[in-house]
Amino acid sequence: MGPGAAMNSLSDARFKTMRVSVNMLVPLTKETAAPYALLPSLVSRATRQYPDYTALNRRLSELYGATFSSCVRKFGEWQSVGLSAGGIASRYAFGGEDMLEELSRLLCSVLFSPLKDQEGLFPEEGFRQEKRQLLEMKDAEYNDKMTYAHQRCEEILFEGQRAGINRCGSREDIEALGREDLSELWEQLLRTARFEIFTLGDCAPDSAWFAERFGGAGSSQAPGRVAYAEPREVRCVTEEQPLSQSKLSMAFRLDAEPKERMLFQLMSAVFGGTPSSKLFQNVREKMSLCYYCSSSFAGASGALFVESGVETENLEKTQEAVLGQLKALQAGQVTEEELTFAKLALCNALHSVGDSLGAVENWYLSRVFDVPGQSPEQAVEELMGYTIEDVVEAAGRLRLDTVYWLKGNGGC
Amino acid sequence: MEIQKVKSPRAGDHYFKVCHPTGLTIYLYPKESGNTTYAIFGARYGSIDNCFRRSDEPGPETVPEGIAHYLEHKLFESEDGDAFARFARTGASANAYTSFESTCYLFSCTERFMESLEILLDFVQAPYFTEETVKKEQGIIGQEIKMYDDDPQWRVLFNYLRAMYHSHPIRLDIAGTVESIAKITPEYLYRCYRTFYNLHNMALVIVGKFDQDQVLNLCDKMLKPCEPVRVDRVFQKEPETVAEPTVEERLAVALPLFQFGFKEEAGALKTEKDLAAMEILLEVLASESSPLFRRLLDGGLVNESSFSYEYFEGAGYATVMFGGESHDPEAVARAIKEEIGRLKREGVPRDDFERAKRALYGENISALNSASSIANGVLNLTLKGRELFAYIDALAQVTLEEVAEKLTILREDRSVLSVIRPL
Structure with missing residues (x-):
C-alpha cells in the first residue's frame, strides 16, 4: 500500500463477523515501551464524534455490541501496538449499517485525529485512568503465578538486552509517564512504525480507501529477530x-x-x-x-x-x-x-x-x-x-x- | 429414531436433534465456515453430585467429594493404553473438563473426523480402573488442586460461594480436596460411572462438517443400550439467607480481588426467558455503556480488563455476581447496591434496554462463528433442559417489564462480598 504499510485482506462470507485492525510494529526500547503501550488505550477510549467513554461505548452497543480494543504484543525485541474493531457482518445488521465502513472510520478517526483538549494534549482524565489501568495490569501479572514465573524467566534470560524489556515497559517507566510528551510520541509512532493492516471475515474492503489513509504512513524498517548468543553458564x-x-x-x-x-x-x-x-x-x-x-x-x-x-x-x-x-x-x-x-x-x-x-x-x-x-x-x-x-x-x-x-x- | 430439524431464521442456522433408541440425545449442527469439526460427549454429572438417588434404588447415597473430576481423568485410560494416544493417531486435539453440573469429553479436528468420533464414543463408554491406576492419579490431581489453591481468582470465587451457601454442594471445590481424593477407590469410580454415565443422562453434540448418515450409523454401532434409569440430585435444604455477608483472605497478590453478588432463592430451574431478562438487566446495569461502570472507572475502583458480571445459576443455586480487581472492594459493592436502588426507584430506561438488546443480539450471533462455542453452548443448555435458538429468540422477545421485574432478586440482605487482599 506504501513503503511503510501493508494491507492483509481475507474476505470470507461464511463468517458471521468481520474485523478490521491496525498493528504498528516498532523496536522495543526502554524509552518508548511504556508510552507506546499506554497510547492505544488512551486514543481509543473516546473520539471527536463520541467525546466521552460512555458515549463511545453506547455507540458500540448500538452497533450490535461491536468491540473496539487495543492490544500490545511482543515479538522478540519488537513491540506490536494494535487497535482493532470487530462486529457482526452487515447482513445481520437489521438497522442496515455498513459495519466495515462504520468500524474503519472509527479506527481511522482515533489513529489520525484523536481527541485532544484545548491545549492540544490528550485529555487529563483519560490519561489518569489509562495509566492507572496499565499499572493494575502489571499487578494482575504478579497475581497470576504462571504468567509471573514465565515473565521473570524471560527477563533474566534477556537481562540488559532489548528482548528483556517487558511488552508494556517496567512499572517505573509507566509511573514516570507524563501527559505532555504523549502527543509527540503518538506522532512519532505513526511516523516510524511499520503498519500491518487487516480486514477479515465477511466484509469487502475498498483498497483505495485504505491506501488513501495509510499510503504515506509508517516507515519501511524491516523487523528482525533476536541475535543468537551462546550461553556462557546456566x-x-x-x-x-x-x-x-x-x-x-x-x-x-x-x-x-x-x-x-x-x-x-x-x-x-x-x-x-x-x-x-x-x-x-x-x-x-x-x-x-x-x-x-x-x-x-x-x-x-x-x-x-x-x-x-x-x-x-x-x-x-x-x-x-x-x-x-x-x-x-x-x-x-x-x-x-x-x-x-x-x-x-x-x-x-x-x-x-x-x-x-x-x-x-x-x-x-x-x-x-x-x-x-x-x-x-x-x-x-x-x-x-x-x-x-x-x-x-x-x-x-x-x-x-x-x-x-x-x-x-x-x-x- | 426420531429426528427433528430445529431452525433459527434470526441466525440463519439449523441443526438436527436426534433421539437415539439407546436413550442418548444427539445434536448435529452443520457448519460450513472454518475447517474444524468439534464433537463433545457429556454427562449430567458434576461436582455438585455427591448425593444422589437412582430411580431403581430406594435410598439416597453419599460419596466423597471430587469423584466426577477424578473419573474424568481416569476415563482417558483403558486396558490397552490411554485415549490421548489413540487421538494422537488421528491428529485430533482432545480434552475434557468437569464443571459443577457436567463432565464433558471433546475433540476438535480438521481431518479423519469419523475415526476420532469412534474413539470418543468408545473410550467414554469403556471404564477401566484398577488400584494402581487410581493411585497414580493422586499426585497429578494433587498438583492440579494446588495450582488452583494459588490462583486468587479461583479462591475469591470459592470463598464467595462458601459464604453464600450454607449447605449446597456448589460451595465445594470441583476437584475435591487432597484429603477427599485420598478416599477415592476403583469401587467408588465404578459405582458413580454406572450411575451417571447412563446414555439417558448424557448428550452428544457435533458441530462442523460431517455426513449425517455416517455419524448416525456409527452411533448405532458404538452406543451401548442402557436401562432407563433416572438419577435425581439430592440436596439438603438450603436457607434463603447467606451464610456470611463478608469473607476475606490474604494471598500473595499485588492488587486486591473481589467477588460481590446476590443470592437468589433457587426455586424451579430458570427458563430461556428468565436468562434473557437477567442478561439484559446486567447489560443495562454494569456494561461498559452503563453509568455505573463509568462511575466505578472514574473513581479508580475497577479496571476494564478484570471487571465482569455473570448470572450464575443451576440445580438448586442461583446468584448474580460481579468480580474483578479493586483497591477498594467495599466501595465497589456500595456503588453497585446504590445503582440497583436507583434503578428500582427510577425504573429501567427504555433507551438503555433497547441498546442492551442490540448488543446481546450481536454477541450471540458472533458466538455462532465458532464450532467450539456452539457445541459447548448446545451441550450445557441441553443438560439444563434448555435450547440455544429459544434463548436467542427470548433475547429479542423479552419486554422491559420482564427485565425490570428481575431487579427484585437483587436484595441487599442477600448479598456477599468476598475479598482477597495482599499479605
Missing part, C-alpha cells in the same frame, strides 16, 4: 513466595534461521508440546510429578521455554527429569510414531487457524518475523518434510541458559 535464580505450589521455568537458547520455524515447532511438539510428548508422557504420566509440564517455542526470541508447577521438594527432581528427556531426544531416542503424532497435532492446529479471525491475524502478523506471507497450508507442507534426523539435530541446538524457581513455602 543462570539459576530462585525467588520465594507463600504459595502451595512451586513453579519451574526453564529457558533454552537456540541458533536457528527464520525459515526453520516449523522445524523447531515440530521439535518442541515432540519434546513437550502435546499430550503424546516426552514431557507429558514421562514427567506427568509416568512420574506423576505435576499436572502440567510443557514446552513452547518463541521464534522471534530464538528461545524455547519449559514450564511446570510442582511440589517444592520436587523442583530439582522435575528439572532433572526435563533435562533427562531432552538428553534422550538429543541422543536420537525418538520413534517414527512420536514424530508422526507431533506432525498430526501441529497439522490440526495449522488447519484450524482459518477458523477464527483473531487467529488469522495473529498468524500473519507473526509471519512478518520469519516467513512473511506464508500461509498455514504452506507451513503444513513444509512440516511434513521433516525427518527424525532433522528433529534430533534441531534439539541438539538447544542450550540451557536460565532456570527460574518460584519457590512456594507452603502457602498461608
Whole structure:
C-alpha cells in the first residue's frame, strides 16, 4: 500500500463477523515501551464524534455490541501496538449499517485525529485512568503465578538486552509517564512504525480507501529477530513466595534461521508440546510429578521455554527429569510414531487457524518475523518434510541458559 | 429414531436433534465456515453430585467429594493404553473438563473426523480402573488442586460461594480436596460411572462438517443400550439467607480481588426467558455503556480488563455476581447496591434496554462463528433442559417489564462480598 504499510485482506462470507485492525510494529526500547503501550488505550477510549467513554461505548452497543480494543504484543525485541474493531457482518445488521465502513472510520478517526483538549494534549482524565489501568495490569501479572514465573524467566534470560524489556515497559517507566510528551510520541509512532493492516471475515474492503489513509504512513524498517548468543553458564535464580505450589521455568537458547520455524515447532511438539510428548508422557504420566509440564517455542526470541508447577521438594527432581528427556531426544531416542503424532497435532492446529479471525491475524502478523506471507497450508507442507534426523539435530541446538524457581513455602 | 430439524431464521442456522433408541440425545449442527469439526460427549454429572438417588434404588447415597473430576481423568485410560494416544493417531486435539453440573469429553479436528468420533464414543463408554491406576492419579490431581489453591481468582470465587451457601454442594471445590481424593477407590469410580454415565443422562453434540448418515450409523454401532434409569440430585435444604455477608483472605497478590453478588432463592430451574431478562438487566446495569461502570472507572475502583458480571445459576443455586480487581472492594459493592436502588426507584430506561438488546443480539450471533462455542453452548443448555435458538429468540422477545421485574432478586440482605487482599 506504501513503503511503510501493508494491507492483509481475507474476505470470507461464511463468517458471521468481520474485523478490521491496525498493528504498528516498532523496536522495543526502554524509552518508548511504556508510552507506546499506554497510547492505544488512551486514543481509543473516546473520539471527536463520541467525546466521552460512555458515549463511545453506547455507540458500540448500538452497533450490535461491536468491540473496539487495543492490544500490545511482543515479538522478540519488537513491540506490536494494535487497535482493532470487530462486529457482526452487515447482513445481520437489521438497522442496515455498513459495519466495515462504520468500524474503519472509527479506527481511522482515533489513529489520525484523536481527541485532544484545548491545549492540544490528550485529555487529563483519560490519561489518569489509562495509566492507572496499565499499572493494575502489571499487578494482575504478579497475581497470576504462571504468567509471573514465565515473565521473570524471560527477563533474566534477556537481562540488559532489548528482548528483556517487558511488552508494556517496567512499572517505573509507566509511573514516570507524563501527559505532555504523549502527543509527540503518538506522532512519532505513526511516523516510524511499520503498519500491518487487516480486514477479515465477511466484509469487502475498498483498497483505495485504505491506501488513501495509510499510503504515506509508517516507515519501511524491516523487523528482525533476536541475535543468537551462546550461553556462557546456566543462570539459576530462585525467588520465594507463600504459595502451595512451586513453579519451574526453564529457558533454552537456540541458533536457528527464520525459515526453520516449523522445524523447531515440530521439535518442541515432540519434546513437550502435546499430550503424546516426552514431557507429558514421562514427567506427568509416568512420574506423576505435576499436572502440567510443557514446552513452547518463541521464534522471534530464538528461545524455547519449559514450564511446570510442582511440589517444592520436587523442583530439582522435575528439572532433572526435563533435562533427562531432552538428553534422550538429543541422543536420537525418538520413534517414527512420536514424530508422526507431533506432525498430526501441529497439522490440526495449522488447519484450524482459518477458523477464527483473531487467529488469522495473529498468524500473519507473526509471519512478518520469519516467513512473511506464508500461509498455514504452506507451513503444513513444509512440516511434513521433516525427518527424525532433522528433529534430533534441531534439539541438539538447544542450550540451557536460565532456570527460574518460584519457590512456594507452603502457602498461608 | 426420531429426528427433528430445529431452525433459527434470526441466525440463519439449523441443526438436527436426534433421539437415539439407546436413550442418548444427539445434536448435529452443520457448519460450513472454518475447517474444524468439534464433537463433545457429556454427562449430567458434576461436582455438585455427591448425593444422589437412582430411580431403581430406594435410598439416597453419599460419596466423597471430587469423584466426577477424578473419573474424568481416569476415563482417558483403558486396558490397552490411554485415549490421548489413540487421538494422537488421528491428529485430533482432545480434552475434557468437569464443571459443577457436567463432565464433558471433546475433540476438535480438521481431518479423519469419523475415526476420532469412534474413539470418543468408545473410550467414554469403556471404564477401566484398577488400584494402581487410581493411585497414580493422586499426585497429578494433587498438583492440579494446588495450582488452583494459588490462583486468587479461583479462591475469591470459592470463598464467595462458601459464604453464600450454607449447605449446597456448589460451595465445594470441583476437584475435591487432597484429603477427599485420598478416599477415592476403583469401587467408588465404578459405582458413580454406572450411575451417571447412563446414555439417558448424557448428550452428544457435533458441530462442523460431517455426513449425517455416517455419524448416525456409527452411533448405532458404538452406543451401548442402557436401562432407563433416572438419577435425581439430592440436596439438603438450603436457607434463603447467606451464610456470611463478608469473607476475606490474604494471598500473595499485588492488587486486591473481589467477588460481590446476590443470592437468589433457587426455586424451579430458570427458563430461556428468565436468562434473557437477567442478561439484559446486567447489560443495562454494569456494561461498559452503563453509568455505573463509568462511575466505578472514574473513581479508580475497577479496571476494564478484570471487571465482569455473570448470572450464575443451576440445580438448586442461583446468584448474580460481579468480580474483578479493586483497591477498594467495599466501595465497589456500595456503588453497585446504590445503582440497583436507583434503578428500582427510577425504573429501567427504555433507551438503555433497547441498546442492551442490540448488543446481546450481536454477541450471540458472533458466538455462532465458532464450532467450539456452539457445541459447548448446545451441550450445557441441553443438560439444563434448555435450547440455544429459544434463548436467542427470548433475547429479542423479552419486554422491559420482564427485565425490570428481575431487579427484585437483587436484595441487599442477600448479598456477599468476598475479598482477597495482599499479605
